[in-house]
Amino acid sequence: MKGFKLTILNDILSPQDLKSLSRTDLDNLAGELRSRILETVSKNGGHLASNLGIVETTLAIHLVFDDPDDQIVFDVGHQCYAHKLLTGRQQQFNTLRQWQGISGFTNRNECDAFGAGHSGTSVSAALGLAMANQLDGKQHYVVAVVGDGSFTNGMIYEALNNCNKKNLRLIIILNDNEMSISENVGGLSNYLSKIRNSQNYFNLKHHTQSVLHRIPLVGEGLIKGTRKFKKQIKKRVVAENFFEHLGLDYLGPVDGGDLKKLESVLSEAKSKQNCCLVHVHTVKGKGYQHAEEHPERYHSSGPFDLSKGIEAKPSGDTFSAVFGKIMVAAANTDASICAITAAMTGGTGLDKFSQAHPQRFYDVGIAEEHAVTFAAGLSANGKTPVCAIYSTFVQRVYDQLIHDAAIQKLPLIMALDRCGLVPGDGITHQGIYDCSYLCSIPGIKIYSPETYDEMKMSFATCFENKSLAVIRYPKGAEKKYDRSGFIKLKGLSYQDFFNQDVNRAAHQTVKPEIVMVTYGRITENAYDAIALLRATYSIRLIKLVKVYPLDLSEMLPLLQQPELVYILEEGVKSGGIGEKLAAAIAQDEQINPGKLRIRAIENPLMEQGDLTSLYDCCGFLPGQIATEIAKIVEKKTA
Known part of the structure; x- marks a missing residue:
């Protein structure tokens, strides 16, 4: 990408500015867009490969349609960066995925027609927008841009089944880059591969039309006269495809790197009376050799060196990697163990299992x-x-967990990755809701290990007990701090921190003034907050591993009438573990704490940002926790 100066992109303030550019300028602009995307993602992280592949397609969309009157809906949002740069956000693009910056996905709060983050929503949303336009008598178009990976999601087909409406100004662009997050799977992937083989017919058709258009006077008549003949050829060369059976017009496949041809095909799509699907074949990672050679590494990346690219993943352990090792070891001795994932083989750590x-x-x-x-x-x-x-994606399976697993009392283990606050991806990907809604499922058991050893024990327990269970853990590695003082009990562990005025021999009889209860990754923050308080207060830290149902027989005796029970939870407050524990404490007359406080996420619509900024927003930093506790206890004793 060397050699590109952003001389053209800097002057693009809206899609209307594209209309006056020459063909040469448009080709150069495509290079500038890739250069800007590469520069930003290499610094901030983000979804790179699919965004590099769809640059020309995005340019063609904005050349043929009139955003914002014509509305563009991107599925998931993995392919919207060029769109952001062309719609007045280039000055803010360096803040992509940053705290108080612009989202890495489409977002109505910016200027997008419809927000996204999860797969399969685009066609339904676009259909709704188009029907609303029709009801209002508006002649605007709605364009849905959908990656081929999203066509493994059932919601797409539910929407397509409702798109057979006449005179509906809806165009669906299938961005076929032959790859989802992991390798594309299933019958549709094979089907699209077969359709790509029909590209010769489509190219011949457009070449013929182009030649006939240039014949003076009779060109248009010849085009009309060839339509019947063309249909006969198509029947012989290309069978009616799946989309046409649904009542959609189908155009393609078309080369997603050929801007001129894309403009021609999209213009043709506008002339159709039916909803039209345009099949575009793009190259994931186009223009950056490292991404073209290893597109799976560049689907979603952290910051990296542009000159070197993303190197192979380091061998260091993470919760995902340890989960993968646990699964392989367990399956080696138990032939009944099976692993299922939803297009996240590498992300969930199951790549080794898939090989073994x-x-x-x-x-x-x-x-x-x-x-x-x-x-x-x-x-x-x-x-x-x-x-x-x-x-974040388990939100979609609440019905199945109740209807198909819990009601039938079927043993099933859910391994929930990326739990807690998620930096970068932001509001659509926060893993902060699961404890709140999963607790309502009959018979479910939920574990939230903070360490790899706790994770191994949780899986061992679940394999042995054979029930409906959830094991939840964050992205990344376990935190490193001194845990040697923790006393382990069933489903939890605890440690006492007494101030210097208490004689060690008296520890057994002294009741802590403050009891902190927490679980998961944020335990380290509680530990660090105690370091700021222990010179003044006697504190007990209780760390839950099994968070639901609460093992009250083990926990309640540890509370011992403190001045304050402080519950720290990296999840939503409403319906969370903190509220359930608070209800249990309120029903036990022997505990009777002076005060009880839950510090959890009260405004769950958390935008993107680094983890420290997100913690700061929620009051989760150690200094914030210590300050809040000190104020509460001081008010009590005053």
Whole structure:
């Protein structure tokens, strides 16, 4: 990408500025867009490969349509960076995915027609926008841009089944880069591969039309006269495809790197009376050799050196990697164990399992609902399924967990990755809701290990007990601090921190003034807050591993009438573990704490940012925790 100066992009303040550019300027602008995307993502992290591949397609969309009157809806949002740069956000683009910066996904609070973050929503949303326009008598178009990976999501087909409306100004662009987050799977991937082979017919058709258009006087008549003949050729060369059977017009496949041809095809799509699907074939990572050669590494990346690219993943442990090792070891001795994921083989750490036990590994594509009911079916016939899904996407499977697993009392283990606050991806990807809504499922058990050892013990317990269980853990590695003082009990551990005025021999009889209860990654913040308080107060720290149902027989005796019970939770407050513990404490007359305070996430619509900024916003930094506790206790004793 060397050699590009942003001489053209700097003058693009809105999509209307594209209309006056020459063909040469447009080609150069495509290079500038890639250069800016690469520069920003290499510093901030983000979704790179798909965004590099769709640059020309995005330019063509804005040349043919009139945003914002014509509305553009991006599925997931993994491919919207060029769109952001062309719609007045280039001055803020360096803040991409940063605290108080612009989102890495589409966002109505900026200037996008519809927000996104999860897969499969675009066609439904676009259909709604188009129908609303039709009801209002507006002649505007709505364009949905959907990656081929999203076509493994069932919601897409529910929407397509409702798109067979006449005179509906809806155009669907299938961005086919032959790759989802992990490798594309399933029958549709094979089907799209077959459709790509029909590209010769499509190219011939457009070449013929171009030649006939240039014939004076009779060109248009010849084009009309060839339509019937063209249809006969198409029937022989290309069978009617799946989309046409649904009542959609179909155009393509078209080369997603050929801007002129893209403009022509999108203009043709506008002339159709039916909803039209335009099949565009793009190259993931286009223009950056490292990303073209290893697109899976550049789907979503952290900051990296542009000159070197992203190197192979380091061998250091993370919760995801340890989960993968646990699964391989368990499956080596238990032939019933199966692993299921939804297009996140590498992200969930199951790549090693997929190699060690390929017959018992199932990547079902971006189809979380199917994944859970499929797992329930495996369980019903005696298997031990472990379903690994990111916390944010488990929101989609609440019905399946109740209807297909809990009601039938089927053993099923849910491995929830990326739990807690998630930096970078922001509001659509926060893993902060799961404890709140999963607790309502009958018979469920929820574990939230803070260390790798606790994670191993949690899985061992779940494999042995064979029930509906959830094991939740954050992205990244376990925190490193001194845990040697923790006393382990069933489902929890605790440590006492007494101030210097208390004789060590008296520790057994002295009641702590403050009891802090927490779980998961944020335990380190509680530990560090205690370091700021222990010179003044006697404090007991209780760390839960099994967070639901609460083992009150172990926990309540540890509370011992303190002046303050302080519950720290990296999750939403409403319906969370803190509220459930507070209710249990209120019903036990022996505890009777002077005060009880829950510090959890009260405004769960958390935008993107680094973890420290997110913690600061929630009052989770050690200094904030210590200050709040000191104020509460001082008010009590005053």
